[in-house]
Amino acid sequence: MTESNLAAEAAQRLVAGDRAAALSLYLRAWNRPDDEVAERIFDIVSEWGDIDAALKTVEAEAQGGNPAAYEALAELLVELDRPKEALAALRSAAEGGRDVTLMIASVLADELGDREQAEEYYRQALVDDNPRALNDYGAFLSEDDERLDEATDLLRRAIERGDTMAAGNLGRLLADEEKYEEALPWLQQALDAGHRSVLAVLGETEHALGDLESARTHLREALAEEVTGAHFAYALHLADTGSPEEAVRHYESAAKEDGETNAHLNLALLHEELEHWPQADHHYREALAHQDETAYVYYAQFLADQNRGDEIGALLKSAEQLALDEEDLAELRALAEENGRVDNS
Template identity: 35%
Template structure:
């Protein structure tokens, strides 16, 4: 995270507004910061626009920044283009980021390829990301074999091979494999180890386990709420889905609307499904 002391005066002013959830007020100040060539202003503006659901605006900011030589923003452009289902731009942006030496972009590109069902390419890219030391790539590779290819034995083999406290998400991946094999006590043990290591999205995954395998609704909701408290990526969709399944649609709408207001595209899509004509106001 960039400190307010590491950026220009205008960007720092806008960042303070973001901290107060005044995102719309921050936008013109960030545009002025870009005009003044303040460092990091382009990235912060793109994120701000994303969080107020202006993905097209965020995309254009990043296109301009990358065109001016800020290749370190190419991977973020890939993420935004992916959200917009602009596959051509997403792929070219990820490749540009990788060519510029952004090793984290390998994992992002692998996830993108997986989402497009280009599994052989995704496997190759994720293996390269693992070799480069990416923290999430091993778990994503295990999930590909587990969720997409339904090769449980291979998924378990890979999860055990890459299991490491230096990469906590591998504990989540192995726990999910054990859960699918109905080795529930072993799965529980790995989830608890993953919780202790503060693994990526661990509360959501543990919640899904408690819900689907243990039928522990109270425990599952507690974990979903912890995912929200920890701002885990995708918490809004998962908690909203859980509440819908419990026929708590009013609560689900509030959760999904809140997540959507912060740029969660999947939460916004689910909100549209359950309330296509609704206009939910979010009080920040």
């Protein structure tokens, strides 16, 4: 039975209320983790109401001779934050003949933090300059500041071989390096190819280049589509264009909803600008609690301005224990001395 016929029969079984049969049929139609069949599988599992029962159905299908089901099982286990089990499922899929080399690399890198072993799998996937492997490996290396040249080369090769996502990843890399003029055409190319995930960084890049109207449009689209990083990028835009109160709301969303810990320092600075002293103090402390090293000097200056210079000595001591940048430490020491409170104990 063809993939489309299996999916059609699965849909009929689902309408009839037989989730287990529908799930098994969809698993037999599984091709890759980003197609419509995969979406149906994830929908069934999430709506099942009994995760364990759903996973047992997937496991039974896999153990019954369908190695693709192990691949689907791994995707589900990643979503459930069970990466070690996901990795085991992927190894079973590989033993059954499925090409899951890139998925194994991704789980090792993104879920288990084993970058050394992940790189071995990324390299294995570079067969005949496979464009997806070039893109994924390039994106992986772009997280290492010392290997950005390698990442750029891989992403350019992926683009040459038709991987449109690589254009977005190259644009992100260049934007992170503040090479906004170089980043813009790659980000626009990725967006034109349908990769909406670049909306936030595209808006951020346009803002940096002074195209505020386009930036606002793309950042609002990113918010509406819940693109990762949209709240933080839009807050930056608002703060720079004279809307600090609205910027505060989006930084708060970035911190609470997106887990963007860098937002706390920005919130502290905005509250200080708005003369909201208790809120500023709270977010400075939150920034320090999240080990934002750039917050120390700003907080020390805030304390001095608030006639709380006697607290800077303790702040300096904490910074010294963190082995803060020597230039920042020197500035902290100067502020502590100016306020007559250096703790030499």
